[in-house]
Amino acid sequence: MSSAFKDRVADYTARIERVLDRWLPPAEKRPERLHSAMRYAVLGGGKRMRPLLIYATGETLSVPAEKLDGPAAAVEIIHAYSLIHDDLPAMDDDELRRGRPTCHIAYDEATAILAGDALQVLAFHILAEDKSMTALPTARVEMLRTVAAASGSAGMAGGQAMDLAAAGKSLDLAELELMHIYKTGALIRASVLIAAQSASGLTADKLTALDRYAKCVGLAFQIRDDILDVEGETEKLGKQAGADSARNKPTYPSILGLEKSRRRALELRDDALSSLAPFGADAEPLIWLANYIVERES
Ligand code: IPE
Ligand code: IPE
Ligand code: MG
Ligand code: MG
Ligand code: MG
Secondary structure: OOOOOOOHHHHHHHHHHHHHHHHOOOOOOOOOOHHHHHHHHHOOOOOOHHHHHHHHHHHHOOOOOOHHHHHHHHHHHHHHHHHHHHHHOOOOOOOEEEEOOHHHHHHHHHHHHHHHHHHHHHHHHHHOOOOOOOOOOHHHHHHHHHHHHHHOOOOOHHHHHHHHHHHHOOOOHHHHHHHHHHHHHHHHHHHHHHHHHHHOOOHHHHHHHHHHHHHHHHHHHHHHHHHHHHHOHHHHHHOOHHHHHOOOOOOOOHHHHHHHHHHHHHHHHHHHHHHHHHHHHHHHHHHHHHHHHHOOOO
16 A cells, blocks of 8 residues: 555545435435435535445455445445434434534424434445445345344444433443444444455455454444543534533443543554454555544544
8 A cells, every 4th residue: 555544535535425425315306304304414524434444444455446335325324314313302412413503403303313214224225226336146135234233223223222221320341332332333343344245255364353453443433432522622523522421421431531441442443453464554544544543533
């Protein structure tokens, strides 16, 4: 890999924006308000971390980006839907997301709920439909299964249920870790896995290595999110800082303290990096992202 992945992040971010724009229904199409809310929640913001992980895994495994556009859009759309619902009054009750009013504030609660519903199934529609993936039916079904499992009650939705049940309670570290692995880790893990499922002839050892990387960065990502909720600034984050303590959410800093939380995130980063050994220099994009995940300021 000649130039740092950092130099390609803006290109990939612009790329996924175009792909998302193409898959989302036009705002002028009936029902206009629903389509407009879907586009509002997905387009024009966010770090696009999950698509970046997919394209980075693709670079490492020499999978062309065209084959990964569909999977990247699908996972980002699931993520965007999860954020719409996460911000609803019945959940975290937040009014600021990606530097703008949350979907239910910009539109209304019912529209936000439906936008989330419609986005969730759009993701599966893309995985089933996208021609550019040129995936064999078996690989496509494998990807559908991976994203479904990561999004449901044994993944993101399950983690969100644990998160709501934990408000105002104290969890032990194992319970907190499990909640984070479910609510955030699962979809990040699925991102790397579906990119790997796009590659042909990947050995079981290499798949296991990538899976280990993905598990580590997925948990580290939510630990960093918890840390930023304590020490970040609302303006830079694009979402309300201090929201977790305001809602009495158990988090890494509330249970371990800031210093140990930082150390845990770095340990996970180091584990993630060591699992990339079988890929040598080809893993440069994934190495860069693992570092970015624990150092990011937003
Ligand atoms: C925020 O995710 C919610 C979590 C799962 C921690 P991101 O930090 O990826 O949010 P965006 O997509 O960049 O806005
Ligand atoms: C959200 O976790 C995880 C999701 C599945 C959306 P948070 O509630 O901590 O995410 P933010 O901090 O609101 O982005
Ligand atoms: Mg939440
Ligand atoms: Mg939240
Ligand atoms: Mg948070």
